[in-house]
Amino acid sequence: MSALPKLDYIFHPESVAIVGASDGVGSMGSMFLKPFLTQGFKGPVYLVHKKKTEVMGMKCYPSLKDIPGPVDYVIVAISAFNTPDLMKECVEKGVKVCTFFSAGFSESGSEEGIKLEHKIVEIAKTNGVRIVGPNSMGIYCPSSGLYLSSGLSSRTGHLGIVCQSGGNAIYLSRISEMRGVAISKAVSYGNGCDINESDLLEYFAEDRETKVIVVYIEGIKDGKRFFSALKKAADSKPTIILKGGKTEIGAATAASHTGALSGSTNSWNAIIKQAGAIQVNDLDELIDVSLAFLYISPPKGRRVSIMGVGGGVSVLSADSLLSSNLSLPPLSDEVKKKLQRRRHNPGYIYTNPIDTLDLFKGMDEFRNTIEVLAQWDEIDILIPHLAYDIMGIDPEIWIDSGLTRNIVNVMVDCIKRIKKPVAIVLHYASLPKTYQAFSEELRICCEGGIAVFLSMEAAGNALDKFIGYHEMRS
Amino acid sequence: MSALPKLDYIFHPESVAIVGASDGVGSMGSMFLKPFLTQGFKGPVYLVHKKKTEVMGMKCYPSLKDIPGPVDYVIVAISAFNTPDLMKECVEKGVKVCTFFSAGFSESGSEEGIKLEHKIVEIAKTNGVRIVGPNSMGIYCPSSGLYLSSGLSSRTGHLGIVCQSGGNAIYLSRISEMRGVAISKAVSYGNGCDINESDLLEYFAEDRETKVIVVYIEGIKDGKRFFSALKKAADSKPTIILKGGKTEIGAATAASHTGALSGSTNSWNAIIKQAGAIQVNDLDELIDVSLAFLYISPPKGRRVSIMGVGGGVSVLSADSLLSSNLSLPPLSDEVKKKLQRRRHNPGYIYTNPIDTLDLFKGMDEFRNTIEVLAQWDEIDILIPHLAYDIMGIDPEIWIDSGLTRNIVNVMVDCIKRIKKPVAIVLHYASLPKTYQAFSEELRICCEGGIAVFLSMEAAGNALDKFIGYHEMRS
Numbered sequence: 025m026s027a028l029p030k031l032d033y034i035f036h037p038e039s040v041a042i043v044g045a046s047d048g049v050g051s052m053g054s055m056f057l058k059p060f061l062t063q064g065f066k067g068p069v070y071l072v073h074k075k076k077t078e079v080m081g082m083k084c085y086p087s088l089k090d091i092p093g094p095v096d097y098v099i100v101a102i103s104a105f106n107t108p109d110l111m112k113e114c115v116e117k118g119v120k121v122c123t124f125f126s127a128g129f130s131e132s133g134s135e136e137g138i139k140l141e142h143k144i145v146e147i148a149k150t151n152g153v154r155i156v157g158p159n160s161m162g163i164y165c166p167s168s169g170l171y172l173s174s175g176l177s178s179r180t181g182h183l184g185i186v187c188q189s190g191g192n193a194i195y196l197s198r199i200s201e202m203r204g205v206a207i208s209k210a211v212s213y214g215n216g217c218d219i220n221e222s223d224l225l226e227y228f229a230e231d232r233e234t235k236v237i238v239v240y241i242e243g244i245k246d247g248k249r250f251f252s253a254l255k256k257a258a259d260s261k262p263t264i265i266l267k268g269g270k271t272e273i274g275a276a277t278a279a280s281h282t283g284a285l286s287g288s289t290n291s292w293n294a295i296i297k298q299a300g301a302i303q304v305n306d307l308d309e310l311i312d313v314s315l316a317f318l319y320i321s322p323p324k325g326r327r328v329s330i331m332g333v334g335g336g337v338s339v340l341s342a343d344s345l346l347s348s349n350l351s352l353p354p355l356s357d358e359v360k361k362k363l364q365r366r367r368h369n370p371g372y373i374y375t376n377p378i379d380t381l382d383l384f385k386g387m388d389e390f391r392n393t394i395e396v397l398a399q400w401d402e403i404d405i406l407i408p409h410l411a412y413d414i415m416g417i418d419p420e421i422w423i424d425s426g427l428t429r430n431i432v433n434v435m436v437d438c439i440k441r442i443k444k445p446v447a448i449v450l451h452y453a454s455l456p457k458t459y460q461a462f463s464e465e466l467r468i469c470c471e472g473g474i475a476v477f478l479s480m481e482a483a484g485n486a487l488d489k490f491i492g493y494h495e496m497r498s
Numbered sequence: 499m500s501a502l503p504k505l506d507y508i509f510h511p512e513s514v515a516i517v518g519a520s521d522g523v524g525s526m527g528s529m530f531l532k533p534f535l536t537q538g539f540k541g542p543v544y545l546v547h548k549k550k551t552e553v554m555g556m557k558c559y560p561s562l563k564d565i566p567g568p569v570d571y572v573i574v575a576i577s578a579f580n581t582p583d584l585m586k587e588c589v590e591k592g593v594k595v596c597t598f599f600s601a602g603f604s605e606s607g608s609e610e611g612i613k614l615e616h617k618i619v620e621i622a623k624t625n626g627v628r629i630v631g632p633n634s635m636g637i638y639c640p641s642s643g644l645y646l647s648s649g650l651s652s653r654t655g656h657l658g659i660v661c662q663s664g665g666n667a668i669y670l671s672r673i674s675e676m677r678g679v680a681i682s683k684a685v686s687y688g689n690g691c692d693i694n695e696s697d698l699l700e701y702f703a704e705d706r707e708t709k710v711i712v713v714y715i716e717g718i719k720d721g722k723r724f725f726s727a728l729k730k731a732a733d734s735k736p737t738i739i740l741k742g743g744k745t746e747i748g749a750a751t752a753a754s755h756t757g758a759l760s761g762s763t764n765s766w767n768a769i770i771k772q773a774g775a776i777q778v779n780d781l782d783e784l785i786d787v788s789l790a791f792l793y794i795s796p797p798k799g800r801r802v803s804i805m806g807v808g809g810g811v812s813v814l815s816a817d818s819l820l821s822s823n824l825s826l827p828p829l830s831d832e833v834k835k836k837l838q839r840r841r842h843n844p845g846y847i848y849t850n851p852i853d854t855l856d857l858f859k860g861m862d863e864f865r866n867t868i869e870v871l872a873q874w875d876e877i878d879i880l881i882p883h884l885a886y887d888i889m890g891i892d893p894e895i896w897i898d899s900g901l902t903r904n905i906v907n908v909m910v911d912c913i914k915r916i917k918k919p920v921a922i923v924l925h926y927a928s929l930p931k932t933y934q935a936f937s938e939e940l941r942i943c944c945e946g947g948i949a950v951f952l953s954m955e956a957a958g959n960a961l962d963k964f965i966g967y968h969e970m971r972s
Contacts, residue, residue: 175892189810195888268813271820280849281809335755336663339742346745375754414669418649456937
């Protein structure tokens with residue numbers, strides 16, 4: 025077994041101090057201390073505050089050096105002006121990593137901010153202390169009990185997140201969890217003054233816990249090194265990237281957000297393609313494509329079969345998949361026979377997509393349809409789908425009768441016994457009446473280890489990129 | 499005042515019969531009878547069933563002719579084979595309109611189904627009975643107490659819906675309501691064997707209640723007449739159209755769904771453009787674009803200002819709007835002065851978009867920012883936005899403290915007093931923890947008569963089409 029990657033120690037501190045934690049709603053105490061209190065951490069957690077003696081019921085030390093034991097990891101949430109002094113204290117205390125929530129550095133564009141950032145980097149580099157940030161939310165590593173914010177899952181998994189924006193890092197972490205994907209480590213690295221996107225890509229390339237890497241990046245400082253790190257990552261595992269600040273103004277916003285130099289869209293597209301990474305266009309797509317890699321076995325081709333309830337949704341679903349370079353072979357005579365033998369109901373659509381209308385009469389035919397399609401060797405991937413809001417039926421009837429729950433249970437049960445690659449589409453339910461069933465049933469599918477997409481368009485797009493990745497490498 | 503449009507009487511029957519209603523979950527009784535029972539209808543509602551004497555506590559008549567009073571409007575939910583006989587009964591009874599839920603006609607592709615459809619059309623045309631359908635959900639006209647299904651709003655409004663698919667018609671009706679848009683009339687016309695898309699477009703063109711028309715169409719039978727009807731509609735009011743079955747397989751599915759001949763994508767694009775209608779790509783976009791027409795006063799240009807919380811979401815929002823042909827002028831020195839005078843907080847982004855970070859300290863500066871931007875005459879439209887899930891803050895803190903509610907209340911309150919065109923973006927909240935606040939706060943905005951979009955991409959796209967419409971006509 026090879027050694028752990030170089031940066032691994034930053035994810036596994038034995039003791040933590042939060043400098044600048046305070047009480048109150050929206051305070052640093054709530055954001056950074058709460059997860060340590062509610063989700064646990066194996067080692068000691070200390071608070072440092074110049075003036076306060078207690079925050080959220082915990083003792084505060086006036087400075088780092090007053091803490092009785094060693095401190096590995098410091099969360100910095102004080103004014104930027106005071107951070108050079110704090111960095112010196114960190115050196116004296118033997119701190120290994122500082123994650124800087126503090127902002128007001130190079131991203132501010134002010135001479136003073138830029139100078140301050142140079143100063144903390146200088147102290148860090150001279151003394152071997154590493155910095156995550158500034159202007160970041162730090163590190164999420166559920167196996168170590170480190171969280172970007174309260175309310176994140178303590179499950180550990182296989183998705184690694186490299187994210188320049190703190191808000192986006194938290195979004196990706198939360199939505200991944202909702203979609204059944206647990207995180208190995210996520211890093212919100214902000215201005216990236218010391219540990220940057222390239223360091224993190226190299227780390228995740230080697231990290232054995234991480235099987236898929238997603239990247240949200242606004243800009244880079246060293247293009248050559250970035251390309252090499254991105255290539256290393258993409259060579260080792262699927263690496264999916266969203267570039268923020270693609271437009272001119274987006275880039276100006278990014279500069280003001282994280283001090284990033286965005287580069288031209290064309291050069292970005294070329295870099296990403298050459299490195300073998302997968303480019304996407306929004307945050308949800310990062311998760312959709314990851315989901316395909318984590319939960320779907322690579323299909324042999326692009327031939328899809330869709331089955332679900334609803335005529336209009338079937339028509340639009342076909343349009344979506346075909347627009348994503350997938351094909352929908354017409355049902356073969358043999359398949360038709362196997363399906364039609366069991367019913368003659370007007371209103372059904374017997375093409376591919378199949379509209380399986382009459383589920384109120386029982387689940388046998390629905391189950392049979394999945395099984396017949398699973399055995400049909402002219403298709404490479406099966407997509408059963410369920411639309412909560414696009415129904416010719418009042419949601420009260422559709423849901424309260426337990427029908428959607430039954431459908432989902434049958435889907436999950438069948439899929440477990442199927443060898444063919446499968447994805448489920450639960451079309452997003454946005455009505456208050458349908459949302460609850462949707463979210464509970466999404467959880468049932470996720471717990472069954474199934475890739476669920478929230479629209480046919482999202483499924484088509486993720487499958488296109490997933491299959492394209494394997495085609496390029498075969 | 500001009501006369502009512504020719505077809506108006508089909509929306510205002512004085513008596514209704516449901517033929518084929520039955521009990522049980524998912525039954526026609528639940529679907530079609532329930533709204534009459536729960537939401538009321540001014541006239542008598544009768545049930546007809548060959549064998550049953552009672553359904554859902556209501557008396558059933560063995561046939562139409564046994565009904566004691568006149569019947570204007572018949573909902574047909576019996577086997578296709580029995581519909582020619584029923585049509586004859588309808589003629590005898592003096593029925594004016596039949597809406598056919600029954601399927602198994604031309605859309606089945608079978609000779610028998612096609613023959614049956616010809617037969618009912620012949621009886622209808624010879625005797626002046628009109629048919630909506632077959633294979634349709636019928637008519638939604640809240641002012642008359644007609645519903646496509648139970649669970650639809652009884653509010654009446656200004657959006658007219660012409661929809662070939664029943665499921666999609668119900669989706670559009672439900673989601674419009676959620677987005678604050680009430681319906682004048684919606685018609686799910688299925689195979690359109692008698693009353694078809696062209697009749698309905700001509701009707702909605704003249705209908706005074708309808709201010710915006712949305713159309714979901716899978717295919718047409720008479721291209722020339724359709725073009726003329728679409729042009730008439732688009733000349734009279736904004737007409738937004740989604741073509742289902744754009745792809746080859748989508749078209750095959752549409753044929754099987756509603757018997758529609760889809761036509762080539764190119765000819766569709768040309769027809770829609772020439773007619774002056776607005777083409778969109780999915781059901782939600784139909785509603786997004788309608789919302790702009792119904793709730794936003796036409797901006798003078800394409801210059802936008804965005805303000806909200808979150809760095810990453812600001813960067814991606816800028817990218818989305820710029821991709822939609824809108825511009826984001828940089829803050830003028832005067833505007834900067836007015837904003838910066840009030841705060842110097844690291845972490846804010848002082849470009850356009852503006853990231854207004856520190857709302858826990860109060861709403862005054864947030865309110866001031868909206869007011870300053872509203873007075874800035876270098877922008878044409880203002881977009882305050884709020885992301886529930888893309889926050890560097892635990893939703894429990896963010897929502898439970900009442901902060902998002904405060905933000906939304908301030909937005910609504912400010913917008914009421916602003917003359918500049920405004921749209922709000924409440925970025926979709928998909929987490930169980932955030933969904934409830936999101937949906938409640940969406941309702942607050944909608945009740946304030948404000949156009950709310952659920953992503954910056956959706957807002958940008960709708961505004962692009964909305965402004966483009968006015969540019970073409972100026």
